Amino acid sequence: MEIVSMPSEKMDRATLAALYEETFRNFEEGTITEGRVVAIQKDRVVVDIGYKSEGIIPANQFLPDELAALSVNDRLQVYIEQCEDAEGNLVLSKEKADKMKVWEELEVAYREERQIEGRIISRIKGGMMVDIGVKAFLPGSQIDLTPVKDLDALVGKTFSFKIIKINHRRGNVVISRRALLEESRDRKRQSTLASLTEGQLIEGTVKNITDYGAFLDLGGIDGLLHITDMSWGRVGHPSDLFSVGDKLEVLVLKYDRETGRISLGLKQKTPDPWTDIATKYPEGSRVRGKVVSLTDYGAFVELEPGVEGLVHVSEMSWTHEVRHPSRMVSIGDIIEAQVLHVDPQGRKISLGMKQTAPNPWDIIQERYPVGTRIEGKVKSVTDFGTFVGLDEGIDGLIHISDMSWTKHIKHPSELFKKGQRVEAVILRIDKEKERLSLGYKQLTPDPWETEIPMRYHVGDIVTGTVSKVADFGVFIELDSEVEGLIHISEIGQEGHARLEDTFKVGDSITAKIVKVDCEERKIALSLREYLQQAASEELEAFHATQGDVDHSIGRLAQHKESPTPPSSEPEGQ
Structure with a gap:
C-alpha cells in the first residue's frame, strides 16, 4: 500500500508557520515585556524575549553596580523600541522600561493615596526638585507645616x-x-485630646517662645506654658530658660474643651519653696547665693532653685557710692549677704552685702569727734561743695559756705581740684543719714569776731576792686579778701544807666562804710555818701585857701568912692 505523505507534510508546514507567526503577534513597539539575558558584552547586553531575533540593550543604560551584578539567564523587564531597525535588529531599552514601571507605580500610589519616598535633589524657583524615580516638583508651601527659612x-x-x-x-x-x-498631626491631635486630663503629666516640644510664655506641641495640639508657671523664682524672659526644640515634661493645669485652650505648668511639678521661707531664711541670718541678674537698682541673688533675693544698690557698700551694681558684682559671682527682710506673700527677700562687714559709721564718732582736723584727698567737686575721702573709705563734704570766712566763692573749683590733698575740720556727723560735714574755713579763726570789727568802722573810707556786678548792687573786694556791697540805692547814679554798663569787674572803687554787721557777716558801702563827703571836703578846702574877706556894705562903698589913679601917658597920645 502506498503511503501519501504530501498533504500531511503541507499541514505540518502550515501549522509551523501559524505557530511561528503567533510568537510575534504580542510583540508590539512601545510595550514592556520580560526577557532573558543571553550575553553580556562590553558595550551591550543581549536579551532574548522570544522574538525571531535577539534584542540589544546599550550597556550605558545600566548602572555600574547593576552591570557588575548582572548574569546570563537573569530575567529583565525591557521596553520594545523597534522590532527591526535598519539592520534588522530588535532594539530594546531597560531605561524606558524602568521609567514606565515607575510611572505605573506612581499612578497606583496616587489612586490609592499611598505615601512614597523621595530625595530632595535641588532648589528651584517656587520650591524644590525631588527624585521619586522621576523628577517631581515640591512647592515651597508643601514642604512643612510652617515656613522653612533655610x-x-x-x-x-x-x-x-x-x-x-x-x-x-x-x-x-x-x-x-x-x-x-x-x-499625622490630626491623628496625634485626636489621640491626645481623647486622653488629655487636668493634672496629667505630658511631654511636649517647645514650638514658639514669646515675651509672656512658651507654646509647646503636645502631639497635634498646642499648649501654653505661661512665664509665671515656669519657675517659683523670677524669670526675666522665657528664652532665659528654654529654646525652640527643647523637650519638656509639664503638668496640665487647665483644659477648656470648648475653646481647645490648654494651660501648662512646670513649677507645679515641685513643692513651693516659699511655703516656709521665713523659717528657712530668718531676718538677720547670713546666706550665700549666686548673682543671676543685674538691674540699675540692684542685683538678684539665687539662694536656691526658685528662691531669689534682691541686694539693693544702697545695701552694697557702707562707704562707696555705688552708681550701678556691676561695679560691685558680676553675674555668676557667689556672694555672702545678710537677710534684711522677708515678704512671703509678695515672694520677696531683701538682702544686704554691706551688713556682712563692720559699719565704719559705728566708730566714726569715736575716731573723729567734732573739731578734729583731718587730711584727705578730694574725690569730686560739685556746684555745692567738695567731697573729701578719708582713709576709712568715708567721704565728707566741704559745703561751699564753709570754704571761706570772707571771700565770696562762686564755685568750689576756685579752691579745690580732684586728687588734691587738703586739710579740713570735722563739723557734724550724722550717723543715721551717713553724712559727714567738713569745714575748710574753720582751719583759721573767724576774722569777723575780732579782726574785721577792729579794722573796719562805720564812716571809714575804703578802696577796693569790683568783684561782681549784680542787679541789686556791686560787690567790692577790700583788703584781706573781705567783700563789701554797694547797694543800688547807695550808688548815687543818675538816669537809668545799667550797673553793668557803669561798673566792670576789676575796676578800682572808693566808697564809705555805712554799716558793719558781724552777725550777718556783711559790710555795707555807699558810693553816694562818699561822693557827697568828698565834695563837701573839697569846698571847705577851697574856702580855706581864700583867707579872711570883708564883705560888708561899708567896705564895698569905700571901694567905690576911692579916686581913679592918674594916667602916666602924655596927653595927645
Whole structure:
C-alpha cells in the first residue's frame, strides 16, 4: 500500500508557520515585556524575549553596580523600541522600561493615596526638585507645616511624600510633605485630646517662645506654658530658660474643651519653696547665693532653685557710692549677704552685702569727734561743695559756705581740684543719714569776731576792686579778701544807666562804710555818701585857701568912692 505523505507534510508546514507567526503577534513597539539575558558584552547586553531575533540593550543604560551584578539567564523587564531597525535588529531599552514601571507605580500610589519616598535633589524657583524615580516638583508651601527659612539645608535629605497631582503624558508630578504631616498631626491631635486630663503629666516640644510664655506641641495640639508657671523664682524672659526644640515634661493645669485652650505648668511639678521661707531664711541670718541678674537698682541673688533675693544698690557698700551694681558684682559671682527682710506673700527677700562687714559709721564718732582736723584727698567737686575721702573709705563734704570766712566763692573749683590733698575740720556727723560735714574755713579763726570789727568802722573810707556786678548792687573786694556791697540805692547814679554798663569787674572803687554787721557777716558801702563827703571836703578846702574877706556894705562903698589913679601917658597920645 502506498503511503501519501504530501498533504500531511503541507499541514505540518502550515501549522509551523501559524505557530511561528503567533510568537510575534504580542510583540508590539512601545510595550514592556520580560526577557532573558543571553550575553553580556562590553558595550551591550543581549536579551532574548522570544522574538525571531535577539534584542540589544546599550550597556550605558545600566548602572555600574547593576552591570557588575548582572548574569546570563537573569530575567529583565525591557521596553520594545523597534522590532527591526535598519539592520534588522530588535532594539530594546531597560531605561524606558524602568521609567514606565515607575510611572505605573506612581499612578497606583496616587489612586490609592499611598505615601512614597523621595530625595530632595535641588532648589528651584517656587520650591524644590525631588527624585521619586522621576523628577517631581515640591512647592515651597508643601514642604512643612510652617515656613522653612533655610531651604538649602534640605538638599540631599530623604522624606516621605504624597502625590497630589500627576500627568504621565506631560511628565508632571506634584508632591506634598505637608499633607502627610497634617494627617499625622490630626491623628496625634485626636489621640491626645481623647486622653488629655487636668493634672496629667505630658511631654511636649517647645514650638514658639514669646515675651509672656512658651507654646509647646503636645502631639497635634498646642499648649501654653505661661512665664509665671515656669519657675517659683523670677524669670526675666522665657528664652532665659528654654529654646525652640527643647523637650519638656509639664503638668496640665487647665483644659477648656470648648475653646481647645490648654494651660501648662512646670513649677507645679515641685513643692513651693516659699511655703516656709521665713523659717528657712530668718531676718538677720547670713546666706550665700549666686548673682543671676543685674538691674540699675540692684542685683538678684539665687539662694536656691526658685528662691531669689534682691541686694539693693544702697545695701552694697557702707562707704562707696555705688552708681550701678556691676561695679560691685558680676553675674555668676557667689556672694555672702545678710537677710534684711522677708515678704512671703509678695515672694520677696531683701538682702544686704554691706551688713556682712563692720559699719565704719559705728566708730566714726569715736575716731573723729567734732573739731578734729583731718587730711584727705578730694574725690569730686560739685556746684555745692567738695567731697573729701578719708582713709576709712568715708567721704565728707566741704559745703561751699564753709570754704571761706570772707571771700565770696562762686564755685568750689576756685579752691579745690580732684586728687588734691587738703586739710579740713570735722563739723557734724550724722550717723543715721551717713553724712559727714567738713569745714575748710574753720582751719583759721573767724576774722569777723575780732579782726574785721577792729579794722573796719562805720564812716571809714575804703578802696577796693569790683568783684561782681549784680542787679541789686556791686560787690567790692577790700583788703584781706573781705567783700563789701554797694547797694543800688547807695550808688548815687543818675538816669537809668545799667550797673553793668557803669561798673566792670576789676575796676578800682572808693566808697564809705555805712554799716558793719558781724552777725550777718556783711559790710555795707555807699558810693553816694562818699561822693557827697568828698565834695563837701573839697569846698571847705577851697574856702580855706581864700583867707579872711570883708564883705560888708561899708567896705564895698569905700571901694567905690576911692579916686581913679592918674594916667602916666602924655596927653595927645
